[in-house]
Amino acid sequence: MEARVKQERLFDEDVYTVHPKDYRALCERLAGEGYDFPRAISGIDMGYGLRVSLQLTRMKDLAKVTVRTDVPYDDPVVPSVTDLWPGVEWYEREAYDLLGIRFEGHPDLRRLLLEDEWELHPLLKRYDTGGYPVPGWEPEPWPDPEPWALPLPPEPEEAGEADGGEGGEAS
């Protein structure tokens, strides 16, 4: 069976990387486990697709967890978690505004920082700092193995790398 969740420990927090279809179920499970403080949702343009990175804290024992999911450029749809944690409402709007990630189920998904009529999603890597398209920019191929696949058992010389299959981008 294909693995769809990868869990690792970076520095001092648990990081889950999931398939977009399992994102919502994992978030509901974490909400049930008592993670009640939403720190942020960040959108990151990975070069091969868009990443949504949700960061949560549990107030009781100050445990931190990060949930990440990757979506392709041509279908950037991620389920919204506004009903679980209302504090991510504006963060999701900002990710939509700057990167074009659509959150399904968001109560009011419109632009936050830019004008409503604009069509530009400026934080994408295909645009340069001024908002103009970079000539000759091509998206990278989707990584193989997928970002949420279980890592290969670490070989002795690459014990420092948690997953060797993701290229130079954020691991």
Place this chain on the structure above:
Amino acid sequence: MSTMSLEPVPGRSDEMIVNMGPQHPATHGVLRVVLGLEGERITRAVPHIGYLHRNHEKIEEARTYPMVIPYTDRMDYVSGTQNELPFVLAVEDMLGIEVPDRAKKIRTMFFELYRLASHLVWMGTAMLDLGAISPFLYTFWDREIILGIVEKTAGARMLPNYYTFGGVRRDVHPDFFKEVADFLDHMERRMVDYEHLVLESPVVHARTIGVGVLSKERAVARGVSGPVLRASGVAYDVRKAFPYDAYPDVEFEIPTSPDGDTYARFWVRFQEMYQSIRILRQLVELTPKTGPFKGKAPARIKPPAGERYRAVENSRGELGALVVSDGTDKPYRVKHRGAAFSNLQIVPDLFEGAKFSDAIAILASLDPVFGEIDR
């Protein structure tokens, strides 16, 4: 859902839609709130932000790591070096840079000095919003003393670009500790005056007690942090939860209040000022007067590929930076988590049902700074 844009609701013909525009004396910056008013009472409120969106995150992708630090200064501009710290800490974690003890203490001293400066600005402007002009003059005089101390060391008053990877850029000036000690003596006398002017004023009592009550669960679910969260009874402070710099070495308390109303938010900020004075007094004694002010850092800052999120306790709450690196000398993505950005999401919740003048008091107690919100 109260955050939809405002259209007239059939059957509610008494409602007047009023724009509290980006240019307003009491919005603490460029906030636009579209209000539906029925007489004095607010029925709906939709905040619009983005009037100070300066593309920090996109521009920082085109700058090298040391060049990003002055950009972070300009986010929460009343707090100066407090903004630099999450980014600096994240990169130090990724590179494994050791910060010497003296540098940590100096950084913490500047951090707390700027917390005092920020709360002084808050006090002056909050009282201006409520109609009192005198506190503004007193608080800004005290803030000038702080900025003078910072300027002698760092070279600039408000946006000093002083922290760097491994410590601080230059050593403190020779009279630094004496000036800080004198300032703390002056400040302790002044705090008595501020209590009389602000916390014991009958006008402040009438306008803030019982106004804008925020419950504990709503505050946590909304991601609110800082004095607003602590005034609702949750004792969450990043300095105690995930300590950094010299905070493990000093003793201080986290003031909380169970009430959750505007007066509680005022009171919590006052207590934080007392705690800052206490921390600074300890640090003036504890900091070694000679020693290194910067640890060893590589000449070319090139963190290995990876990402790291670090947060600090800003004057407004949890300010965080998510730094994603791809191994080059420019960051791949820097995402700033602004404390006031989360705090401002409760504006629709708190405004509804409140009177219009209460709304001004609520905004004053939330203390938004738009550099951090709009980035």
Place this chain on the structure above:
Amino acid sequence: MGLLGSDERPRDVILGTLDDLINMARSRSMWPLTFGIACCAIEMMATWDPKIDADRFGMFFRNTPRQADVMIVAGTVNKKLAKRLRRLYDQMAEPKWVISMGACANQGGPFRQGYSVVEGVDKIVPVDVYIPGCPPRPEALLQALLLLRDKIADRELRYKKPRAIPTDYDVLAEPGKDGRLPVL
């Protein structure tokens, strides 16, 4: 900005002296509009604090543009705000002046490369005095206010009206639709 809206100083003795007197009075009571946008706004507030105190020159803030005659643009102007800024400028009554405070208002500042930042407020409104700095010290803002005061009171200078810099692209449109080639 002259007597009865004329464009040059009247040549005869009585009206000319009257014109000088009126403009001297105007220069001694410049009322700025509260238009602090960003970090420079804090230094603007610091100019009115007891250390520097621009109040003693007869300048105090008016919150509505109908009653103000100087607009101090303190902070970065971005495309979303620029429309409102122009509207506020149009709502001010003549004679009016604009001070552009800080690097961001002068030419876009450190954020000049950004996609939503206007490179200088002088592309939208005509500017009389520019103050460099990031942020300029309160003393610098005070010097600018005094310079503007002297400009208003001066016989010849007050009739040299600035104009907004014309551009060959749409300043307020989103990048890609504003009709200009990418510029670094």
